[in-house]
Amino acid sequence: MSIKYWLFLYNQKRPDYVKATSGKANDMIRFHTENISFNLANKLLVRNWIKNSISNEGKSDFVKTSRPSVRDKSAGTRAGNINIIFCNDEYLLEINKNYLNHNFYTDVIAFSYNAELSESSKLSESCSGDIFISIDRVKENAIKYDVPFENELYRVIIHGVLHLLGYNDKKNKETAIMRRKEDFYLSLLLCRLPTANCRLLG
Secondary structure, X not given: OOHHHHHHHXXXXXXXXXXXXXXXXXXXXXXXXXXXXXXXXXXXXXXXXXXXXXXXXXXXXXXXXXXXXXXXXXXXXXXXXXXXXXXXXXXXXXXXHHHHOOOOOOOEEEEEOOOOOOOOOOOOOEEEEEEEEEHHHHHHHHHHOOOOHHHHHHHHHXXXXXXXXXXXXXXXXXXXXXXXXXXXXXXXXXXXXOOOOOOOOO
């Protein structure tokens, strides 16, 4: 199944609250839940962190080390309309099966709006899309890797944002670049959190 085809399918069926925000010029980052009760802490701080991380992708010397093949340069470097949807394992599994033809659990899936917004010059420079995150998977991986739940959650959030920015992780080199960026941006956030212990990860 081609990327264009599963994106077409997703666009036909995505939730109403997602449809209401895509394609609009009023840039916002929104948090939602599906099939789970969850409340993200430090929402304002996380929103600003996401916006700053996206903006940083257009100007940072750290970012310019990436090869064009690793990142789709057509992806915008200004935060547009981004929906972050927290859900459970089963909800994300259905998305994985229906739109990506993958029958396994995963922690995050990102759908970019950038392709469909490319016709509008006002929106083409923005980074917009939906990021679905399984809280079940994040909790399990936090235990597996012996890290605080919040740290793992923030890592998954920025991982999804990097996908919206056009980064891939199908090859070892791509995975290494994404991991390095996750560490970099996660460190910036952790230093701003209450009772933060500032240190550069990696």
